[in-house]
Amino acid sequence: MNDKNIDATRPARPIPRQGVYVDTRPFWDGISQGRLVLQYCTAAGRFQHYPKPVSAYSGRRTLEWREVSGKGAIYAATVVRIAGPGVEGRIPLCVATVELDEGVRIIANVLNCAPADLAVGKRVRLAIDHLAPDHPYPAFELE
Incomplete structure (x- = not known):
């Protein structure tokens, strides 16, 4: 967490x-x-x-x-550089469409990732972000 x-x-x-x-x-x-x-x-x-x-x-x-498994590869990615509601202080924010090893895609933030490190094909694993202290949310981090 x-x-x-x-x-x-x-x-x-x-x-x-x-x-x-x-x-x-x-x-x-x-x-x-x-x-x-x-x-x-x-x-x-x-x-x-x-x-x-x-x-x-x-x-x-x-x-x-x-x-x-919570593991997969980045299928598509972008970097949010303009803060929207609730993401102030998190910019730049790395976001990716992740194709899980099970074949399904999910869109989520990629935590602890520099924009230069965000790339299609890179392997990721499940990480848990928090929208608030009692609201965990799925995210990913580079393997």
């Missing part, structure tokens, strides 16, 4: 709400335990993210939550 990224003098970052159409508690419970848990379609044999009420692959409700 990376509590050093929390600064009580900065405005709070927006906190995600539980899903309206999908119960996302397994995702958030996993993150609070330092694990990445995603929906898995048993009919198609594939993970999906973001959570949906039905499989993106089969259109069925054959979904269950499964833990993934």
